Amino acid sequence: GAVVSQHPSRVICKSGTSVKIECRSLDFQATTMFWYRQFPKQSLMLMATSNEGSKATYEQGVEKDKFLINHASLTLSTLTVTSAHPEDSSFYICSARDRGPALAGAGETQYFGPGTRLLVL
Amino acid sequence: AQKVTQAQTEISVVEKEDVTLDCVYETRDTTYYLFWYKQPPSGELVFLIRRNSFDEQNEISGRYSWNFQKSTSSFNFTITASQVVDSAVYFCALAYSGSARQLTFGSGTQLTVLP
Numbered sequence: 001g002a003v004v005s006q007h008p009s010r011v012i013c014k015s016g017t018s019v020k021i022e023c024r025s026l027d028f029q030a031t032t033m034f035w036y037r038q039f040p041k042q043s044l045m046l047m048a049t050s051n052e053g054s055k056a057t058y059e060q061g062v063e064k065d066k067f068l069i070n071h072a073s074l075t076l077s078t079l080t081v082t083s084a085h086p087e088d089s090s091f092y093i094c095s096a097r098d099r100g101p102a103l104a105g106a107g108e109t110q111y112f113g114p115g116t117r118l119l120v121l
Numbered sequence: 122a123q124k125v126t127q128a129q130t131e132i133s134v135v136e137k138e139d140v141t142l143d144c145v146y147e148t149r150d151t152t153y154y155l156f157w158y159k160q161p162p163s164g165e166l167v168f169l170i171r172r173n174s175f176d177e178q179n180e181i182s183g184r185y186s187w188n189f190q191k192s193t194s195s196f197n198f199t200i201t202a203s204q205v206v207d208s209a210v211y212f213c214a215l216a217y218s219g220s221a222r223q224l225t226f227g228s229g230t231q232l233t234v235l236p
Contacts, residue, residue: 002168034223043212043226044166091164097222108154108173108222112166 003027004096006113013084014121021079021116023094029074030096034110035067038091050077084120092116123148125215127227134203135235142198142230144213150174154216155189155196156224161209172196203234 003026013019023033032051036044048069050056056069066088068080077096081088095110124147134140146155157169170180172189180187184201200207213227 032222041231043228044224046223049223093164093166095166095224108216109156109168109171110216110222110224111168112158114163114165117164 002098002109002111004094004111004113006094006116008116009114010117010119012119012121015085016083019081019084019118021081021092021094021118023077023079023096023113025075025096025098025111028096028098030077030098031074032097033071033077034095034097035069035077035079036093036095038093038115040091044093047079081118084118086120089118089120092118123150123215123217123225125213125225125227127211127213127230129230130228131231131233133233133235136205137202139199139201140203140232140234142200142211142213142232144196144198144227146194146196146213146215148215148217150217152217154222156214156216157187157196157198158212158214159209160212160229166212169198200232203232205234205236208232208234 005024007022011019034049035047037047038044046059047062048056048058050069050071052071052074058064071077093115095112097110126145153174155172158166160166177189186199188197210229210231212229214224216222216224
């Protein structure tokens, strides 16, 4: 259980184009999904928190018009990198928090997708 | 403010050796959760363990064990009889009891197990 998928796993695009990344929780409902960015040999940097049916909350320094997040259902969140530039090249990872019984602590765990490697030429 | 410190940037051991990965955290919350994740070369983060702040019992799962000590704000991870497949980056993380349960990650420890 607790499987999160991401699509695509790898994308190469030209500068100026937009790229959409999908994050799905396959076997559970996720009230909250998170988007992270990771540079080589570095830790994960939280970009935004996404709640189903409401606007995402962006971390300081993350451009919300650049990184559009939509959380249309309890199992799907999308990140769109608009007008991508080479500096946007990175490893993007999503996670989903299980809305399982609070008593079991299940709602406290984030499960991560396999990540998307974006290369902007 | 929350902070997670993994002082060991890289560790190399020879197969079958035991290895301990250190994690020290800072938080003002009385209710919080600690996690360990494994990130193999493929990139996907694999959940290993969650521990809440009220449960200081140590846990063992196969070759893995965790030592949680609130007195020293540490949540260390030991791999017994390490194997080559254990080679990965290991992240310690902290979630406070806020509504979003956002994670604060440590910088990670690259573990290399040599055959």
